Amino acid sequence: MKHKVSTTVNGRRHEHEVEPRLLLVHHLRDNLGLTGTHIGCDTSQCGACTILVDGKAVKSCTMFAVQAEGKSLQTIEGMAKDGELHPIQQAFWDEHGLQCGYCTPGFIMAASYLLSQNPNPTEDEIRKGLEGNLCRCTGYVNIIKAVQSAAKTMSTAPAKKATVAAGGN
Amino acid sequence: MAVSQLVGAKIHRREDPRLITGHGHYVDDFTRQSTAYAAFVRSPFAHARIKSIDITDASKAPGVVGVYTARDFKGQLAGTHPAAPAFVAEKKYVPERFPIAEKEVTYQGEIVAAVLAETKAQAADAANLIQVEYQELPAVMDLEKALEKGSPKAHEDGPDNVCWDFTYTGPEITDAAFQEADVVVKQRILQNRLAPVPMEPRGVLADYETYDKKLTMWLSSQNPHFIRLFVSGALGLKESQMRVISPDVGGGFGSKISPYPEDYLVPALSRITERPVKWTETRTESIQNATHGRGQFYDCEVAAKKDGTLLGMRVVQYVDVGAYHGTFGAFQPVACLMAGGSYKWKGGISARTIGVLTNKVPTDPYRGAGRPEATHLVERMVDLVALELKMDPVDVRRKNFIQPEDFPYTQNFGLVVDSGDYDKALDKALQLAGYQDLRKKQADLRKQGRYFGIGFSTWVELCGFGPSAATAPATGGIALVESAQVRVTPTGSVIVYTGTHSHGQGHETTFSQIVADQLGVPLESVELRHGDTAEGTAFGYGTYGSRSLAVGGVAISKATGKVIDKGKKLAAHMLEAAEEDVVFEHGSFHVKGSPDKAKAFGEVAFASYGMSLPEGMEQGLEAVAYFDPPDLVWPFGTHIAVVEIDAETGATKIEKYVAVDDCGNIINPMIVDGQIHGGVVQAIAQALYEEVVYDNETGQLRTGTMIDYMLPSAGEIPTFIIDKTVTPSPTNDLGVKGIGEAGTIAASAAVINAICDALSPLGIKHVDMPASPDKLWHMMREAGK
Numbered sequence: 001m002k003h004k005v006s007t008t009v010n011g012r013r014h015e016h017e018v019e020p021r022l023l024l025v026h027h028l029r030d031n032l033g034l035t036g037t038h039i040g041c042d043t044s045q046c047g048a049c050t051i052l053v054d055g056k057a058v059k060s061c062t063m064f065a066v067q068a069e070g071k072s073l074q075t076i077e078g079m080a081k082d083g084e085l086h087p088i089q090q091a092f093w094d095e096h097g098l099q100c101g102y103c104t105p106g107f108i109m110a111a112s113y114l115l116s117q118n119p120n121p122t123e124d125e126i127r128k129g130l131e132g133n134l135c136r137c138t139g140y141v142n143i144i145k146a147v148q149s150a151a152k153t154m155s156t157a158p159a160k161k162a163t164v165a166a167g168g169n
Numbered sequence: 170m171a172v173s174q175l176v177g178a179k180i181h182r183r184e185d186p187r188l189i190t191g192h193g194h195y196v197d198d199f200t201r202q203s204t205a206y207a208a209f210v211r212s213p214f215a216h217a218r219i220k221s222i223d224i225t226d227a228s229k230a231p232g233v234v235g236v237y238t239a240r241d242f243k244g245q246l247a248g249t250h251p252a253a254p255a256f257v258a259e260k261k262y263v264p265e266r267f268p269i270a271e272k273e274v275t276y277q278g279e280i281v282a283a284v285l286a287e288t289k290a291q292a293a294d295a296a297n298l299i300q301v302e303y304q305e306l307p308a309v310m311d312l313e314k315a316l317e318k319g320s321p322k323a324h325e326d327g328p329d330n331v332c333w334d335f336t337y338t339g340p341e342i343t344d345a346a347f348q349e350a351d352v353v354v355k356q357r358i359l360q361n362r363l364a365p366v367p368m369e370p371r372g373v374l375a376d377y378e379t380y381d382k383k384l385t386m387w388l389s390s391q392n393p394h395f396i397r398l399f400v401s402g403a404l405g406l407k408e409s410q411m412r413v414i415s416p417d418v419g420g421g422f423g424s425k426i427s428p429y430p431e432d433y434l435v436p437a438l439s440r441i442t443e444r445p446v447k448w449t450e451t452r453t454e455s456i457q458n459a460t461h462g463r464g465q466f467y468d469c470e471v472a473a474k475k476d477g478t479l480l481g482m483r484v485v486q487y488v489d490v491g492a493y494h495g496t497f498g499a500f501q502p503v504a505c506l507m508a509g510g511s512y513k514w515k516g517g518i519s520a521r522t523i524g525v526l527t528n529k530v531p532t533d534p535y536r537g538a539g540r541p542e543a544t545h546l547v548e549r550m551v552d553l554v555a556l557e558l559k560m561d562p563v564d565v566r567r568k569n570f571i572q573p574e575d576f577p578y579t580q581n582f583g584l585v586v587d588s589g590d591y592d593k594a595l596d597k598a599l600q601l602a603g604y605q606d607l608r609k610k611q612a613d614l615r616k617q618g619r620y621f622g623i624g625f626s627t628w629v630e631l632c633g634f635g636p637s638a639a640t641a642p643a644t645g646g647i648a649l650v651e652s653a654q655v656r657v658t659p660t661g662s663v664i665v666y667t668g669t670h671s672h673g674q675g676h677e678t679t680f681s682q683i684v685a686d687q688l689g690v691p692l693e694s695v696e697l698r699h700g701d702t703a704e705g706t707a708f709g710y711g712t713y714g715s716r717s718l719a720v721g722g723v724a725i726s727k728a729t730g731k732v733i734d735k736g737k738k739l740a741a742h743m744l745e746a747a748e749e750d751v752v753f754e755h756g757s758f759h760v761k762g763s764p765d766k767a768k769a770f771g772e773v774a775f776a777s778y779g780m781s782l783p784e785g786m787e788q789g790l791e792a793v794a795y796f797d798p799p800d801l802v803w804p805f806g807t808h809i810a811v812v813e814i815d816a817e818t819g820a821t822k823i824e825k826y827v828a829v830d831d832c833g834n835i836i837n838p839m840i841v842d843g844q845i846h847g848g849v850v851q852a853i854a855q856a857l858y859e860e861v862v863y864d865n866e867t868g869q870l871r872t873g874t875m876i877d878y879m880l881p882s883a884g885e886i887p888t889f890i891i892d893k894t895v896t897p898s899p900t901n902d903l904g905v906k907g908i909g910e911a912g913t914i915a916a917s918a919a920v921i922n923a924i925c926d927a928l929s930p931l932g933i934k935h936v937d938m939p940a941s942p943d944k945l946w947h948m949m950r951e952a953g954k
Binding site for chain 1: 422
């Protein structure tokens with residue numbers, strides 16, 4: 001038996017009929033084609049599927065699609081606007097906060113929630129704030145730097161246009 | 170290389186814009202019209218006989234396309250799983266391996282049946298309806314017991330459990346050293362079995378086109394050309410009928426080098442059903458089935474003189490092979506050949522490796538593969554010598570280092586160490602760590618009963634596989650070189666094809682830096698293509714063993730050089746000058762002494778597709794090059810870990826971590842630092858947290874999820890102080906070595922040596938990995954009694 005689920009994802013309304021057991025992450029990837037949200041485990045440990053649900057960071061494998069009924073979701077695809085990167089994305093690029101990139105969307109979304117709750121986190125608060133996300137490549141060093149850098153950009157110059165071209169530094 | 174703008178600069182990665190916006194393409198992001206989804210039924214037992222498989226209910230389940238067992242694949246797949254000789258020339262017993270078990274299962278997770286259905290969920294549902302009747306057999310879990318006479322066997326029809334028993338150098342060659350010795354230290358050193366856990370699990374999408382007889386396969390692989398070679402062979406296809414696409418790869422760490430059962434079964438299912446078939450591994454499947462790393466122990470003995478001179482070493486390596494020989498599993502005995510580390514051993518090294526079959530998932534290379542184990546054992550043994558002689562471990566190291574004037578240095582197993590300056594890296598690290606102050610602090614804290622330790626790893630690595638002469642046997646006859654193709658379009662943009670394949674290392678950036686500099690064109694004019702066997706290079710050798718830059722990057726540079734050579738001939742014709750009078754600088758060909766008489770690279774590129782060519786010249790501007798390195802490259806460095814252990818809980822806190830590494834010339838320092846960070850953390854994780862645990866009686870995997878298998882998070886990891894020395898490799902034109910595995914090779918020894926140093930007042934000499942709080946707490950309690 002299928003259930004209707006309507007959501008707003010990255011500002012766009014979607015309606016689908018889904019099986020009640022369908023996980024939200026599979027709904028996003030398979031029904032909506034939003035493959036930027038990744039699946040790295042089956043026990044809700046890795047955080048690769050982190051998205052924002054009504055502004056809160058949620059591992060989208062911990063929710064059924066039907067539980068998202070009426071909710072507003074933001075995924076990694078909704079972060080850059082009009083061809084301009086979100087400051088957190090820019091900071092991950094600037095600070096080499098990713099290598100294979102598989103965990104990165106989850107980290108960016110988790111960082112986005114962290115900074116919405118605590119715009120000027122200490123290093124320790126960043127480490128604790130990102131404990132629900134796992135990365136196997138970076139050793140977290142540059143992820144933490146990226147979040148620090150994004151916090152700085154977002155608090156000092158919200159309208160500042162980031163300019164980075166390959167070859168720049 | 171000429172003075173440049175890009176090489177050596179921190180260039181933002183060109184692959185990042187797609188990855189940070191969610192527009193990367195990993196294998197699970199691909200789909201095809203009318204795809205059927207596969208689910209596999211796997212053995213719940215470590216060792217059992219399959220008595221019967223009942224597929225009745227599953228076959229009738231909703232959405233099921235078909236249910237398949239071993240006999241359905243018999244006509245589809247030929248041969249056995251490839252097992253490269255690697256560093257063990259002779260094997261005793263290599264069990265045959267078919268991708269799906271028929272009569273006997275030999276590890277928990279081995280595939281016994283496959284289901285295809287219209288959706289993933291339907292496939293999973295139907296898989297649960299398959300009834301397999303097993304007769305359990307004793308599981309072979311412990312290496313020593315497995316070698317005892319009369320031990321149960323990992324394979325019922327095998328002669329015993331010895332996969333290999335190979336002696337490189339007999340114990341007699343070190344007799345003199347051990348007779349001459351003032352001290353002999355002995356230690357058994359464990360290497361915990363590890364799960365590589367790349368964040369992206371594996372996955373396969375295969376589309377066999379029945380009427381064209383062509384197979385396209387998408388999978389997450391470090392090694393697409395070898396996968397094409399193996400899988401086409403098993404399916405009875407020509408390599409030319411098969412295309413392997415390995416798109417963005419979400420990490421590998423060695424676990425995506427070798428072919429897997431699913432890599433054969435999924436394409437076979439596509440051929441059987443005439444539909445595209447897709448399978449995506451779950452994390453639980455991954456930890457249970459993707460190859461593991463390490464899983465060894467070593468019995469070591471070192472003979473030394475009173476003054477700290479190292480004389481000789483004897484080492485016997487025991488490798489937990491698992492249920493089958495991993496394709497590159499016999500790479501791990503390279504640990505024996507590297508056991509001497511950065512030191513001179515005038516009295517020789519005796520080395521023997523024993524590969525033991527068990528009822529566990531096969532082991533294969535994992536980041537560093539053999540070299541972390543070698544570093545760990547030699548660095549531990551050197552510390553034990555220092556402890557025995559009451560010497561500073563720094564002094565014992567300095568006394569025995571291979572010296573700068575010794576290079577190229579032929580070490581005990583005939584391998585030629587290209588270059589090094591081990592004291593220089595050590596000096597820098599000592600200074601960064603503030604060594605003298607640390608020892609004072611240690612003395613103060615010890616008076617307070619606190620456990621504070623300083624540990625060293627003066628590591629050395631061999632990488633850049635490989636010189637064909639040295640490595641051809643390891644790949645069964647295919648010489649490990651690397652190929653590159655550089656193609657210039659009429660408008661002067663450049664497409665570079667390489668046979669290596671990034672799984673996070675940033676090749677699109679690093680390799681483009683090399684080419685853009687060499688051609689004097691903007692970075693944006695250069696595109697790197699890799700990971701697709703239908704594009705560019707005839708054969709690629711993949712990315713592992715820190716080889717991509719030192720072999721693949723050099724091949725790219727050589728191909729670029731050939732393009733310039735042709736451009737020079739054409740420019741000379743255009744400038745009406747003699748070829749030898751034309752020079753190429755900053756992206757322009759000009760006549761020597763007349764810089765205004767010049768043709769830009771783009772002009773020459775355009776002209777190369779035109780009609781006014783010198784006589785005999787063919788159109789176009791492109792070149793292919795292969796690089797067969799004359800020798801291996803040898804990165805090195807010093808890592809220092811400073812730890813304190815909580816006496817109440819046994820928890821280790823890393824107070825400070827210093828890494829000074831030397832990988833020769835650096836193309837992109839940002840990427841190099843990133844590789845070091847990640848590598849060090851993987852080794853810290855081995856030292857403190859990670860271990861694949863099987864129940865020793867039943868063979869059940871007890872760490873099958875991320876809940877039980879402890880990957881560190883941002884909360885566990887310290888910040889690092891990192892620096893470099895630069896000793897260019899004389900073996901290639903770029904002067905580069907490798908950095909992908911350095912951190913992992915170096916760090917476990919530094920951490921464990923620091924823990925042993927911290928606990929030495931309790932008389933604790935050695936701690937095995939992982940040094941969990943529980944383990945240390947018990948050791949400290951026992952020692953305090």
